[in-house]
Amino acid sequence: MKARYTYRIYPNRLQQNKLAQVFGCVRVVYNDALATVKATPKGEKWPSNAELQKRVITQAKQTSAREWLSSVSVVPLQQSVQDLGFAFKHWFAALKGNGRERFPRFKKRSNAQSARFTQRGFSLSNGKLILAKMGAFKVRWSRELPSAPSSVTIVKNTAGQYHASFVVEVEQKSVEPMRPSIGIDLGIKVFAFPSVGKPIKAPDYSQLDRKVRRLQKRMARQQKGSNRREATRLKLAKLQLKIRNIRKNFLHTQSTKLVRENQTVSLEDLNVSGMVKNRKLSRAISQQGWREFRTMLESKAAQYVNRTVNIISRWEPTSQTCSGCGFRWGKLDLSVRSVLCINCGAEHDRDQNAAENINIVGAGLAHDSKRTQRARQTSLLAVPVEALSHKVEQQLSLFA
Ligand SMILES: [Zn+2]
Structure with missing residues (x-):
């Protein structure tokens, strides 16, 4: 199984300039390849990956407009064209109802920049990372690499x-689970309500969030292109990174715990994009990071032997049914926090009851026609590419 191990690196001035060049070339090659595909006349077949590489790298280097592509290693350029291929593949899959990837878009200079090197383009020596045409980079090795990296x-x-x-490449971890299954009800006030154990509270981002809004307002007033802006x-950017890292750290800790302790973890498929359209809710929801949480649970389940993550349909009446006897009492107003079942007489906390129902449906104990048990997806990459803080890295290494 493949996993990602991420480390902070410290390029010197010269290397920073070189990297800026590489990032620029990678972006241009990607955008040129995308433009080539888009320019293909209707009805004609799209160029293959090899054909694209020939056009936007090999042939482009011969032109005065793109001759500077020769100044960087060809490896990340080829990988960039390959990435476009992956982006198209994901988009095709989404068209068939598998995933939510949109049509590939042009890369911008203002976003995070990246370049991938395969074994032909990098090596490790004496604790340093050596990149083609750029020399040795200082790395902060926060944990040991488990095996020789492929890229x-x-x-x-x-x-x-x-x-x-x-x-x-890492081996699947074999840990005996504490219990067969757990259901998780995701919420806004409380991040997650598990069917077993205490509610999981999210870190308080409100103060940092207030600072973000203040800076956003300030930036909007400042002149474009000015030093102050x-x-x-x-x-x-630094503040947002701080918030991201706090959230990521929290989500990693919680998802690892859930996957280690439970053989099956079930949660509802929340219509996050639909909810985010409600502006009042949108900030709170994107801050919770449900989507990221689910991705982490799924990728962690793949890291362990015998673990499943089930996503149950959001149409499942988890708050309308008694988790004790199955009696359906119907829709409840959001203000109702506790319910007395008139059928079996049990009193339920609303969230606890929902979490238990999610567990029942997810673990396959109930036969519901609307159940959408998703087969476990083995995600290729265990941790998102985005940079992690050292703290998160350490957190991760505990379970590595
Ligand atoms: Zn009941």
């Missing part, structure tokens, strides 16, 4: 930090 992606985030993300942008 490395260099990422520069919007806060200006650099990370190296290695893809390595750039200073604010960097401050804002």
Whole structure:
């Protein structure tokens, strides 16, 4: 099984400039390849990956407009075209109802920058990372690599930090689960309500969030292209990175715990994009990171022997049914926090009851026609590419 191991790296000035060049070339090659595909006349077959590489790399280098592509290693350029291929593949899959990937879009200079090197483009020597045409990079090895990596992606985030993300082969972890199954009711006030154990509270982001909004307002008033605006942008990026890292750290800790302790974890398929359209809710919801949480649960389940994550339909009446006797009492107003079942006489806390129902449906104990048991997906990459803080890395290494 493949996993990602990410480390902070410290390029010197010269290497930073070289990397900026590589990122620029990678972006241009990607955009050129996308433009080539888009320009294909209707009815004609799209160029193959090899054909695209020939056109936007090999042949482009011969032109005065693109001759500077020769100044960087060809490896990340080829990988960039390959990435476009993956993006199209995911989009095709989404068209068939598998996933939610949109049509590939052009890469922007203002986003996080990245470049991937395969074994032909990098090596490790004496604790340093050596990249083609750029020399040796200082790495902060926060944990040991479990095996020789097959590729490395260099990422520069919007806060200006650099990370190296290695893809390595790891063995599945074998840990005896504490219980067969658990149901999780995701919420806004409380992050998650498990069918067993205490409610899981999310970190309080409100103060940091207030600072973000203040900086956003300030930036909107500042002149585009000015030094002051750039200073604010960097401050804002660093603050947002801080919030992201706190959230990521929290989600990693919780998802690892759930997967280690339970053989089956079930949660509802929340219509997050539909909910985010409600502006009042949108900020709170995107802050919770449900989507990310689910991705983490699924990728962690793949890291362990004998673990499943079930996503049950959001149409499942988890709050309308008694988890004790199955009696259906119908819709409840959101203000109703506890219910007395008139059938069996049990009193339920609303969230606890929902979590138990999710567990019942998810674990396959109930036969519901609407059940959408999703087969476990083995995700290729265990941890998102995005840069992680050292804290998160350490957290991860505990379970590695
Ligand atoms: Zn009942």
